[in-house]
Amino acid sequence: MVALALELRDLGQQVHLCAPPDFRAWIDGLALPVTPIGPPLRTGSRSQAAPSPPSPQQLRQLARDSVTAQFETVAAAAKGCDVIVAATALQVAARSVAELMDIPYVFAAYCPAVLPSAHHAPPVSPVPGPPTTDNGQLWARDAALFNGAFGDALNAHRTSVGLDPVDDVRGHIFTDRPWLAADQALAPWPEPTAGEVVQTGAWMPPDRPALPAELVAFLEAGEPPVYFGFGSSAGAPEGVTQAMIESARAHGRRVIVSRGWAGLSPDEDAPDCLSIGDVNHQALFTQVAAVVHHGGAGTTTTAARAGAPQVIIPQAYDQYYWAQRVDRLGIGTEHPQVTPTAGSLATALDRVLRADVAARARAVAATVRTDGARVAARRLMAGGGSTGHP
Structure with a gap:
């Protein structure tokens, strides 16, 4: 996302990032506006002790708290913006905020396996349910997991602001034409006709300072x-x-x-x-x-x-x-x-x-492209590939 933001800025656009708070210092150092969202990631990553699994009630509360925070934070950060780009499947509220603001919304994945396809299973494995190798069944179960985790919280917020509820949370987040920010040679979209996915190439930031x-x-x-x-x-x-x-x-x-x-x-x-x-x-x-x-x-x-x-x-x-x-x-x-x-x-x-x-x-x-973020930035500026409202 920083790579995309830098390309957009180089092309004369204004950008605003939402990122976990432990990335703020780095992004500030690049002179990019940033709003912290969610908990720090590095603190959780360093924990060696395995926490006790949360109860169903705790999971529901976590989902409600997360969606509430997303609605508030993304809505504030996106004021005055022309488009919202989300690049994580757990950014549940971003598309709803785009609807409220009447601006386009784009979802981008960094790996083909994140997006549903008959050619691969969901990246979260094993998906709960009887053992099967049928990718269609596995993706259906994956969709049910999204609905069970976030459906109630998302729809409660949507209803409270006058938006219609959604019955497919994952499809709502991903849209019917997601972007794939991965290199075509390294990670090609596997479908014979790729019209439903816009593959831009990987979004890689420019070289940083010299080695120590x-x-x-x-x-x-x-x-x-x-x-x-x-x-x-x-x-x-x-x-x-x-x-x-x-x-x-x-x-x-x-x-x-x-x-x-x-x-x-x-x-x-x-x-x-x-x-x-x-x-x-x-x-x-x-x-x-x-x-x-x-x-x-x-x-x-x-x-x-x-x-x-x-x-x-x-x-x-x-x-x-x-x-x-x-x-x-x-x-x-x-x-x-x-x-x-x-x-x-x-x-x-x-x-x-x-x-x-x-x-x-x-x-x-020699076949890996280096211009994925520039391709995506130009596409955003042209309005191509973005998905508006349901």
């Missing part, structure tokens, strides 16, 4: 290292950082460990290992032997653009899709769905630290 001097010195001191990081994923399994280091050493490789939201940190201070914070991945990934990560849309696309072989350790949601795509494209491999160990990671690295995989990764990198 310590990181540059480490990169220049030897052969390309292996990068490890779980990005914004939740707490990592105990001991996984040491397993990462040992797996790279088994291949004679140095190691870069990104602390990320999980707080990964080596237990030792060794010359072949460097711990880093937030850096410019677009610059870093062109200088590593492989990228081992959680499989988020942004990290996967950035590594693919850089031509870096990948090992993906999926943990949730769309990460399984990205792991499968990287494997099918021949630019990396999917780690088995078990707790990573030094042995399992070394085996995965053995599959990607090969000349043919590196060559394939470079070939695919």
Whole structure:
């Protein structure tokens, strides 16, 4: 969303972002107007203790509170705006606010698996119900989950402001012509006729500042290292950082460990290992032997653009899709769905630290487009692909 906002601003448009409060400092630093919405994300991600599952009554209250906050916050932030763009399936109120303001609304997904299709199952798995491999049934159950979680809260608010209730919450959020902010080569929309989905390409922000001097010195001191990081994923399994280091050493490789939201940190201070914070991945990934990560849309696309072989350790949601795509494209491999160990990671690295995989990764990198956010920005300005009211 920041990438899209920057492109719109470069094209002379005014923008306003709604984002979790722990992103505010970063967005403020880009001189983009931002309104905090919802709870901080990083605080929850760092929690290692598994909380008790909420009761049905607590879930209903959480849904009511969330939808109420969304109606209030989005309505205030969108005053004077010409269009609302939502890019999360949990942004339940945005389309209703657009209706009240009589302006267009666009929903964008970052991964094909988020949008219903006969060619894939929902990203939230398993969907409650009897076991089945029928994707149509799984998507119907997924729709029922949305209705059960948010239907009452959404319709109560819609009725209170004079809007008609909706009977398909997910369809209401997604619209009948959603946008897909994913690269066509890396993550194509699977339907034979793609007219119902507008694929713009991935929305990637421009290069950030140069790499820190310590990181540059480490990169220049030897052969390309292996990068490890779980990005914004939740707490990592105990001991996984040491397993990462040992797996790279088994291949004679140095190691870069990104602390990320999980707080990964080596237990030792060794010359072949460097711990880093937030850096410019677009610059870093062109200088590593492989990228081992959680499989988020942004990290996967950035590594693919850089031509870096990948090992993906999926943990949730769309990460399984990205792991499968990287494997099918021949630019990396999917780690088995078990707790990573030094042995399992070394085996995965053995599959990607090969000349043919590196060559394939470079070939695919040449096909990954870099103008997705610009395409989306121009389309918004032209009014194309936006969906108005039900």
